[in-house]
Amino acid sequence: MAAHYATFGLAPATRAGAVLSNGAYEAHRDFWDFIVDGRPLLLRLADLDAVSPLAADLGPSLFTAHVRRLLLEEDAPLADGRYVLYGCPECEGLECGAVTAVIERDGPDVVWRDFAWQTGQAADLRRDGYPGIGPFRFHGAQYRAALENLLSEAGPERGAAASRRVLLVGQRVALPARLAAALRGIGIGAEITRDAAGASPDELRSYGAVAFGSAVGEAERTAVRAAFAAAGSSAVFVDLPVPVVPLLVARVEQALDRCPQDQRRLLRLAAVRGEVTVETAAPCRIGITAYRVDRLSRTRTAELFAGQIEAGTHRLAVDARATRGTAYVVARTSGSVLVAPVAGE
Known part of the structure; x- marks a missing residue:
């Protein structure tokens, strides 16, 4: 497939952390997402809980090394000229899975192609490829300027x-x-x-x-x-x-x-007793939890919904008993979270 020109940019993104019901933690990660033709690339990859290698908490040396790789100033870390674009937010192990792609020069341009989900040193495009994603051809000057800006005096944190x-x-x-x-x-x-x-x-x-x-x-x-x-x-x-x-x-x-x-999956959350309204920008898996404190000052937690929903506005019927009194609901997708009070009847 021919690679048509696309615009390239970077924008700050967050993978929201959480304290889970079993006491475990999910890490908060700030990172730079790739903006292709004005839209975050991560949003094109269904419901993926991942971060780019351009994470703010890596430290200057490692952050710079990742930028240099994307600038093709260092060899590809994986076979066949493949680079990691998104990986596990909790660790850097490839065994957790990563989105990779071939990145190469084509004259003055840079091309990203053959996107795949990869868990080992070699990618199986037939089994794990992303049909319909790419290839993307970027103007070299625009591509380099966006990445080199991260190495400016402001540093990776910015x-x-x-x-x-x-x-x-x-x-x-x-x-x-x-x-x-x-x-x-x-x-x-x-x-x-x-x-x-x-x-x-x-x-x-x-x-x-x-x-x-x-x-x-x-x-x-x-x-x-x-x-x-x-x-x-x-x-x-x-x-x-x-x-x-x-x-x-x-x-x-x-x-x-x-x-x-305009770069978020989760756009709006509202709740009344027995119903939660949620709006999403893309198909995604969402979890909704209710929290309240009862008359004896005890915390009550209820999982109201967990499942895949399409883009749009959804009104979800939930257990009214879980939202009695002073209650709040929390909605989470991969990367974002919203909190809303349960409105009085």
Whole structure:
């Protein structure tokens, strides 16, 4: 198949971490996704939980090595000139599976072709190829400029460090301490303070989100917001309404998501008792969980839905008993998460 010209770019993306019901963690990963003809390449690959090699937490040397490979300044890491485009978000092992492609020069251009899912040193295109994906031909100058920009003075982080830090405003006891531990467990830096308004502007700009505990009064919240505004921070402010750590982790992950709206799978979430409305931009597998605190202050968790849905708006009937009282629902796809309160009847 002939490779037609396509535009090439890069955009920040996130694989949202999570605290699972069994206590295990899924890592938070910030990375650069490949934008082909204005659309993230990852969205073309069905419901794939993966990240590109251009991840912000790799460290300068390894990050630079991955960029140099994509620039074809180093040999391909796999047989037949194949390069890893997406891999496991939890490890770098090829045995977990990876999306690979042949990357080659063709005169002044760069061509990506023969996309496949690969778990060993050789790819079986007949069995594991991605029909309909590529080949893509990129103008060499545009391709190189996008990748070389990542090696500029700003470095591979380019704001990603801030997106992985959260300031918890509240007491260093109970819930904030458990939440901070959970966030650190999935790879998000978290600090607790009651004196955020007195911090230096540089310190305030290093946070991607600020979460207020329920005991923090409005005057203190106003002072914190004013300090962040004066520092020129773009941090997102969120409340911690109920003492349920997995729910609060999801709320923080949503606040940290910097992916443009038109590059997300999960677009909207709303809930009333007995029904959840969710909107997706592409076919994907989605999980929906309800959290509530009962009259005895016990946490109640219910898995409401898990399955594959098509792109569009869906109204899903759910167990009304799981959303009684003050309740919240969390929807997750590979890479994104949304939290919504259950509206009163």
